[in-house]
Amino acid sequence: MKYVKAWMGFAVLAMMMVGCVSQRELDEMRTLYRQSQDQILELQAQLEEARARIAALQAAGGDEATLRQQLADAIAERDRLQKLLAEAEQRLREGAVGVALPADLDTALRELAQQYPDLLTYDPDRGMVKFRSDFTFDLGSAELKPQATEMLNRLAQILKSGSASGYEIRIVGHTDNVPIGNPATRAKHPTNWHLSVHRAISVENALERAGIPPVRMGVAGYSQYRPVVPNGPRGAEANRRVELYLVPMSPSQLQEAPAAAAPAPEKGVGQAVPAAPAPAAPAESPALYK
Numbered sequence: 001m002k003y004v005k006a007w008m009g010f011a012v013l014a015m016m017m018v019g020c021v022s023q024r025e026l027d028e029m030r031t032l033y034r035q036s037q038d039q040i041l042e043l044q045a046q047l048e049e050a051r052a053r054i055a056a057l058q059a060a061g062g063d064e065a066t067l068r069q070q071l072a073d074a075i076a077e078r079d080r081l082q083k084l085l086a087e088a089e090q091r092l093r094e095g096a097v098g099v100a101l102p103a104d105l106d107t108a109l110r111e112l113a114q115q116y117p118d119l120l121t122y123d124p125d126r127g128m129v130k131f132r133s134d135f136t137f138d139l140g141s142a143e144l145k146p147q148a149t150e151m152l153n154r155l156a157q158i159l160k161s162g163s164a165s166g167y168e169i170r171i172v173g174h175t176d177n178v179p180i181g182n183p184a185t186r187a188k189h190p191t192n193w194h195l196s197v198h199r200a201i202s203v204e205n206a207l208e209r210a211g212i213p214p215v216r217m218g219v220a221g222y223s224q225y226r227p228v229v230p231n232g233p234r235g236a237e238a239n240r241r242v243e244l245y246l247v248p249m250s251p252s253q254l255q256e257a258p259a260a261a262a263p264a265p266e267k268g269v270g271q272a273v274p275a276a277p278a279p280a281a282p283a284e285s286p287a288l289y290k
Contacts (some may be wrong), residue, residue, distance in 0.1 A: 043085045050078040101127050101246060105163040112158065116151045125168070126245070129155070133175075133199065133240035140185040142198035149206055156210030159246075167246040169207070169217045173200035174243070176235025177224040197221030199242050216249075 057071045097149070100106065106124055113122040113129070121130045136148040158164060172195035180186050180195065189195040200219045208214050224231070227239045 037067060040085065040088050043081060043088055046080040047078065047085060050074060050081055054078060100124070101167075102163040105158070105161065105246075108158045108161070112151070115154075116231050119148060127247070129244040131203065131242040131244070132237070133242060134237050137199060137202075140180060140182060140189065140195070142189065142195065142202045144202050144206060152203065152206040153210050155244075156207050156212050159207065159212055160210075164246065166249055167216075168249050169212065170245040170247055171200045171203050171207075171217065171219050172243045172245070173197055173219075173221045174226055174239060174241050175224050176227070176237075177231045178235040178240040181216075184188050191223070193221055193223040195221075203242050203244065270272065 007118065043063065045170045054074045057067065057074060057076075060067060083281050101109070109122045109129060110124070115119055118135050119132060121126070123130065131148070136145060138145065139142065159167075159169060175192040177192075180189060180192065189198055197219065198221075200221055204214075204217050204219050207217065224239070227236065228241075229238045231239060
């Protein structure tokens, strides 16, 4: 199976974490870590396809034996992919322990989180900064509040430091499960898919205006399908969030990425984006728009 190679990489990574490592070994660790994340994205995309196939088969109806068998096969494939994905994510968490952020970068992010406790939290084990949407944006909006813009400007200064230059920045938006009902809001963000991506784009825009090279950044949206707590009748504040991940770049990327970039014009947040996946077939993989 093609995933065995990636898992073997984790074993190699674990061995390399013992004792001091050379620059070459550090580069290899970064490459393996990045490959493991790409592996997870591929599994998530396959899982999304399997779920869409199940939804299509269920909508087709009928009691034909062939249809029932196809549905059973699709469900079995979905379950297999879910198991593989859970195992891959666990291996990523185990492997990520040895790829901690540099000490000065870690300290700077901890201090930033302490300065803005209402806006963000920092998870050092995952290299992740989480923005609370209810304090970062108005309800149903993708426009940053003034305090959030100030915080992102300070974050950009940290991400432009030499210690952070070896990391790409992945920005992922999430919503709760409450449908968008206001017609004026729907005109800008037709679905929660759109809103999750538009909010991630707003964060990217702010960082780019503050001087982060766009080549270092990527944007995605998970809509309502990655909750961290159960949603209630009015959703859940914890599920409305934007997450920013620092991911080690490969040696070739480090050579290609510029150290800085001039601020770029703001992208059209709230304007039309490619058609979002239908809510009837919820996806685990992020809807990449950049």
